[in-house]
Each structure stands twice: as structure tokens, then as C-alpha cells.
Amino acid sequence: MLKLSVAIGVALTVLTVSNAANGQAKKEVRSIDDLPQFSYAVKGTVADILKSSPQAFEATVAPMRADIDRVLNDYDIHDTATLRGLLQAKLGAQIASGKEDKAALATIEQLRSHEEKPDARLITGLAPQAFLEARMADGTTPGTCPKSFQANYAKKLNALPWATVGVAETRLKGLAQVANATFMTGLAERDIAPTLDRSHTLSSLLAWKLMAARTNMDVVVTCRTEIATATNRYVDQHAVQKPDIWAARDVTLPPDAKLTPVPVAIWDSGFDASLFPGQLLLGTNKQPVMGPTYDIDYRPSHEPLAPLSAQDKASYPKVVAAANGVSDLQTGIDSPAAAAFRQQAATMSPAQMKDFMQTFDSSESYMHGTHVAGIAARGNPAIRLINARITYDTRPVPAPPTDDLQKRNAAAYRDTVAWFRAHHVRVVNMSWWNRPSNYEDDLERNGIGKTAEERKTLARHYFSIERDGLYAALKGAPDVLFVTIAGNNDSDNAFEETIPSSFKLPNLLVVGAVDQAGQRTNFTSTGQNIGVYADGYQVESVVPGGAKVRMSGTSMAAPEVTNLAAKILAVNPKLTPEQVIDIITRTSDAGESPTIRRINPKAALSSVMVHDDRANTTH
Structure with a gap:
């Protein structure tokens, strides 16, 4: 139900590389089975890694980063989602290092130029781009938002056509309000922690998710207030919902x-x-x-x-209320349910957030079939x-x-x-x-x-x-x-x-x-x-x-x-x-x-x- 790629404004896009190293022909990847697989020994918990210093994070992801670069260089991948996963992971490592800002901007431009969907092509990497440009201009202390970020982000946002990006930005308006460190860490832990806590190893796909999640921490959480303020103004200035054709x-x-x-x-x-x-x-x-x-x-x-x-x-009645709260946040509605969910998310500990997400997943599955049946049966005696x-x-x-x-x-x-x-x-x-x-x-x-x-x-x-x-x-x-x-x-x-x-x-x-x-x-x-x-x-x-x-x-x-x-x-x-x-x-x-x-x-x-x-x- 909750799509983080939209919520944080870091959409992923396609990267195609035209020449392999040493002039060698690239290996064709036309199905998931053709993609090389890797496994990495990883120390620490998801939370520890996501909040670690730039040097410690760089050391953790170094082998992952090397394999990503090798795959992008040596393989011709015929799937946009796979390429987006690789590039988003690479971007997370580049931003976290604090030493590759120009290279990170180039990655964002590559992502953006290959996005197929009109709204994603415009909003891909918008917040990270504004963050990187502000950091290069201002300098900053890790964990703080650069001074010129909000103005830079607002300028980029205001230049976007509402007719194209309105739905995506309306979702971001609400979701930015709950994107604190606990919320973002909880999302990452839900996907990664069961494996990491058990075996202290991660496969390629989970390693990519871990690297991409660092962007959420370094950009979205750090500049959460500034993102919410600029997005709220943009949405409120336009406040025109798309017509309903149905x-x-x-x-x-x-x-x-x-x-x-x-x-x-x-x-x-x-x-x-x-x-x-x-x-x-x-x-x-x-x-x-x-x-x-x-x-x-x-x-x-x-x-x-x-x-x-x-x-x-x-917990079921609370989950139903939370589901409507999340839905209202996604559509930019300041309802009592949305306010209640914002308050709930703001006061949860990491452990509580992890438990809540597990309960939410179970209850959503429980609701799923009835919700589907209601749609199928509507208007048909x-x-x-x-x-x-x-x-x-x-x-x-x-x-x-x-x-x-x-x-x-x-x-x-x-x-x-x-x-x-x-x-x-x-x-x-x-x-x-x-x-x-x-x-x-x-x-x-x-x-x-x-x-x-x-x-x-x-x-x-x-x-x-x-x-x-x-x-x-x-x-x-x-x-x-x-x-x-x-x-x-x-x-x-x-x-x-x-x-x-x-x-x-x-x-x-x-x-x-x-x-x-x-x-x-x-x-x-x-x-x-x-x-x-x-x-x-x-x-x-x-x-x-x-x-x-x-x-x-x-x-x-x-x-x-x-x-x-x-x-x-x-x-x-x-x-x-x-x-x-x-x-x-x-x-x-x-x-x-x-x-x-x-x-x-x-x-x-x-x-x-x-x-x-x-x-x-x-x-």
C-alpha cells in the first residue's frame, strides 16, 4: 500500500551503458536467471548500519559497490527495474561518502534521462539533487540539512508542471510528515533485518536495498522539515486534483x-x-x-x-484506522485519521515501529480478499x-x-x-x-x-x-x-x-x-x-x-x-x-x-x- 519511492521523491530510473570495459561484448541479461548473484558478510544491525559514520558505511558497502560497478559495466541488462535498483544503490553509497557529490549528480541525471513514466522522469532524484548541490555550495556537518537546501529544492519543485507531477507530489506532502528516522529505519528493517539478524549475510537484492535506504536517512530524514515545507507550499498553491474519469x-x-x-x-x-x-x-x-x-x-x-x-x-481496529490515515496522507487530505497516524508514527520507538509494520502486513492480508470482493461485486445484482x-x-x-x-x-x-x-x-x-x-x-x-x-x-x-x-x-x-x-x-x-x-x-x-x-x-x-x-x-x-x-x-x-x-x-x-x-x-x-x-x-x-x-x- 505505501510506496516509499514516491514518498521520498527518490524515484529510480533506467541506466544503459553503451561500452563494456576493454571493448569486450557485454553479457546479455534477458531474465532474472541471467543476473549474477553475490553474497556479503555484514556486521551489525540494520539500524546501526543506517546511522553509521560515512567512513564506516563506506567500508560496509565497499564490496557491494564494486560488484554494482562491475555488473553495470559488464552486463547488458534488459530490465528497467533491475537497473533502477542498481543505480539507486550506487547513489546511496555516493551520497553517504560525502566525497562523490559530482558523481552522484551524474548518477541522478542518468537515472532521470532513462525514466519512462512522465512524472518519475521529472521528480527522480529531485531532493537528493537539491541536497547535493546545497552541500557543495554550503558545506555541511553530517546529519544536518544544508542551509540552501530548502530554497534550492523549492525552486526545482516550483518549476515542475502540476498536471504531470501533482499526484506524486500530493502523496509526498503527507508522507514527508511521517518520514522520521524511526519510520525509515522500520521500513528497512522489515525487509532486511530477518535475514541479517539470522545469518549476518546479505544477498545482492537485500544489499541494494540497504544501500538505497541510506539515501532516505542522509537526505529525506535529515531534510524532512524542509522537504515537507516546500512540498506543502507547492501542493497548496496548485491544489487542483486530477479529474476522475471513472x-x-x-x-x-x-x-x-x-x-x-x-x-x-x-x-x-x-x-x-x-x-x-x-x-x-x-x-x-x-x-x-x-x-x-x-x-x-x-x-x-x-x-x-x-x-x-x-x-x-x-490491533485490527487500529490498523483499519491507520490504513485510512495512510491513504489520506497519500492523497494530501488532512483528516483526523491522517493526524492520528502522524502522531502514532512520531511517538513510536524503533521496536514499536517494527512490530506495527508486521501487524499492518498481517492485517492488510486479512483485509485484502474482502476489499477485492467489494470492488468486483459493485453495481451488479x-x-x-x-x-x-x-x-x-x-x-x-x-x-x-x-x-x-x-x-x-x-x-x-x-x-x-x-x-x-x-x-x-x-x-x-x-x-x-x-x-x-x-x-x-x-x-x-x-x-x-x-x-x-x-x-x-x-x-x-x-x-x-x-x-x-x-x-x-x-x-x-x-x-x-x-x-x-x-x-x-x-x-x-x-x-x-x-x-x-x-x-x-x-x-x-x-x-x-x-x-x-x-x-x-x-x-x-x-x-x-x-x-x-x-x-x-x-x-x-x-x-x-x-x-x-x-x-x-x-x-x-x-x-x-x-x-x-x-x-x-x-x-x-x-x-x-x-x-x-x-x-x-x-x-x-x-x-x-x-x-x-x-x-x-x-x-x-x-x-x-x-x-x-x-x-x-x-x-
Whole structure:
């Protein structure tokens, strides 16, 4: 939900290097498997490293920095997200050293010149650039903000076109208010500490995150007040929200129309069925039909929602309030919920922040399926929801993959899809994903594998079992339309082999996220097989218990498409998955580029009803 790259104004961009050392041809990197892997012995905790002296930090990251330079020089990487990770890590080391300010400015310019998204191309490295220029002009003491930073940053900010960067800067306005050292350290610890504390080693990806996090400490935390002041003024001076294109496109099917009930499965973390009266698939006993449900070990379960610990249950109401507070901060709304979250973040100790983030992750997973179901069901009295639950492992140290675990996972996919077919499910929403690097991370957190290369090999083995099982299951159900997410990693899903979004199947529709104005979000992943884009920015829906929460992500965009597909089938149930996909894509329109095809529910339903006059719609 919370995207730090936007919050701190240090967006990452692409770097391409044209010539390898000594005139040697570069090694091609066309998938994540082609990327070299490294492992580093690291002393101390995440907090200790992030607040260490420039000399101590430089010594810690020296081998990492050398490998980054070597990879950038010797490899031709065909993935922008990977290049951004490398360059952001390098920038963190350059800023921390205090001796490479000119080189750091050059890195920022390289990042900026290769960014594809219009807003990121303008705001990439804006705060670090202003910081470096001010430090070169003023000189400064480590841990203090240069005197001329605020004026320099404000000047750069005020020169930016609001129409392009307004959404990003509005998020920054609120998030800068909570970006203290505890908050930033807590974010880094959530990702890095479980591995570092256990094994005192870090693989490449975690090492890059550690280096990039230092920029947050050296620039964002140090100049937090100045960033917030300048950003607040910029936003308040313009204060014009982007137009919302979605209300005019929306379609609500009236309850008295002649519609065909459409069974739709929400394959997710489970949902609160009490919130959807009249929109559930009922059995012969007039009770809601439960689809397959599995626990964290892929064993059959009977619980409709992913279980919460006693501590998480007690904290759930506070997390719901915090979720709305974070959402309001991201949209620049000075609400009571936003104020409460600012106060909460300001008073937490590092340990409390770490615990809060773990609880937030668990509760967000608990809320996820219900939030998705609410989006999918909106405005459709003919939908008949089915709960098919999986369990996301949100523990700091998840269960390590094993052959038995992965075989049960693949079997669960097979049996769940077989159940869908047996119960005539027409549409399945899949707002989830996985990739090989997640397995590497799980192995590393559990201390499995002597080297990064060994973990890579093991990860590929375990991932292949899941990938092949899921692909076979989806391919074997040509009569079911599966709608899935592009992902929230601002990366190419084919390069990272993200599943299921990297699959190419005639009954699978992959969805990216745009904002309320129809412009591509900063977080949405990319890929040649993304069929359409839908609203995935601050989408309001219900969560267990009935509260309404706004969330962002391709997880919210996919059920917008599921919603449309179910409405199309309610009007014309004879359509095949391929025909529904054709209608949705054919009636979509181009956004900021021809490849950004935004759904248009009104146009899609009108197209269907030209050939079927059984239903009237209200708009």
C-alpha cells in the first residue's frame, strides 16, 4: 500500500551503458536467471548500519559497490527495474561518502534521462539533487540539512508542471510528515533485518536495498522539515486534483433487469460473506457455497478468512484506522485519521515501529480478499460470489520451501481450478503473484543455501513446481476467464517471470493500474501481455467488519475488470472467455500512450447490448 519511492521523491530510473570495459561484448541479461548473484558478510544491525559514520558505511558497502560497478559495466541488462535498483544503490553509497557529490549528480541525471513514466522522469532524484548541490555550495556537518537546501529544492519543485507531477507530489506532502528516522529505519528493517539478524549475510537484492535506504536517512530524514515545507507550499498553491474519469464510465445494472446470475470466484485471502447479501452463490440448502480453502501449508481448511493471531485481532481496529490515515496522507487530505497516524508514527520507538509494520502486513492480508470482493461485486445484482481462500505467509521468517510443500501447492492449484469448472464458475479474480526471487528471499531468511548461487538454483527448482502446476491448471480450464494483476513492482513481469501475469493464455487477462485520471501509476508493473489498465489508485471498498478503506495497487485494478466481465456475462451468458476479453480490450481506449489501454465499462456494455436487449442499464 505505501510506496516509499514516491514518498521520498527518490524515484529510480533506467541506466544503459553503451561500452563494456576493454571493448569486450557485454553479457546479455534477458531474465532474472541471467543476473549474477553475490553474497556479503555484514556486521551489525540494520539500524546501526543506517546511522553509521560515512567512513564506516563506506567500508560496509565497499564490496557491494564494486560488484554494482562491475555488473553495470559488464552486463547488458534488459530490465528497467533491475537497473533502477542498481543505480539507486550506487547513489546511496555516493551520497553517504560525502566525497562523490559530482558523481552522484551524474548518477541522478542518468537515472532521470532513462525514466519512462512522465512524472518519475521529472521528480527522480529531485531532493537528493537539491541536497547535493546545497552541500557543495554550503558545506555541511553530517546529519544536518544544508542551509540552501530548502530554497534550492523549492525552486526545482516550483518549476515542475502540476498536471504531470501533482499526484506524486500530493502523496509526498503527507508522507514527508511521517518520514522520521524511526519510520525509515522500520521500513528497512522489515525487509532486511530477518535475514541479517539470522545469518549476518546479505544477498545482492537485500544489499541494494540497504544501500538505497541510506539515501532516505542522509537526505529525506535529515531534510524532512524542509522537504515537507516546500512540498506543502507547492501542493497548496496548485491544489487542483486530477479529474476522475471513472464515474462517467461506470455502469450499474438495475436489479429488475433480465440478467443471468454469474458465478465469480474471488481466489484470495478470503472474504467476509456477511457484507454481500444477495450476491453470494447459494447451495441447495440456501447457504453460501464455499470454494476450496487452504491454510498456510496448502492443506484443506474450512475458515472463510485468513486467521489472525490474538494480538492482530486486538490491533485490527487500529490498523483499519491507520490504513485510512495512510491513504489520506497519500492523497494530501488532512483528516483526523491522517493526524492520528502522524502522531502514532512520531511517538513510536524503533521496536514499536517494527512490530506495527508486521501487524499492518498481517492485517492488510486479512483485509485484502474482502476489499477485492467489494470492488468486483459493485453495481451488479447478478454476481454470485464464491470464496476460494489461499493463505499468504506474512511472517518475518516464512516457512522454507520444500518439495512436499511445493507439490501440495501445485495440487491445490489443480484441485481448486477443477472445482471452479465443476461448479460452472465463469470468472476468477486472482489479485496475487509470485516470482523466483521471492523463493531466494525465503531461503535466505531461513539460512538455507551456502551461497547466493546455490539459493538461486534451489529457488528455481521450487518455483518451477509452482509455476508449472499453476500454468497447467489455468490452461486446463479454457471455459473459465481468469483475471490477474500485472504486479506492483514497476518492473517487467516477463523478465522477473512473475506468475501468473507472465503467462500467455487465451483465457487469462492481465491488468495494470492507472489513477483516477487514467494515467499509469508509479507502481504498476509492465509487460507485453498486459491486456488493459483499470483504476488502481485509492479505490474504496469494504474490509472484514464492514469498514470502508481506500487501497492502491493492481490488486484493486484487477477486480475492476472482473466486475466488468461479470456484468458482460450477466447480459450475455453465451460469451466465451476469449469473446469477453475481446470486448473488454476492443472497447478500451488509449491513455498516455497507445499501449496503455484503459477499460471503458459503458462502451463495453453498450457493445454487448447492441446484440442483446434483455437488460437496461443505469449510468
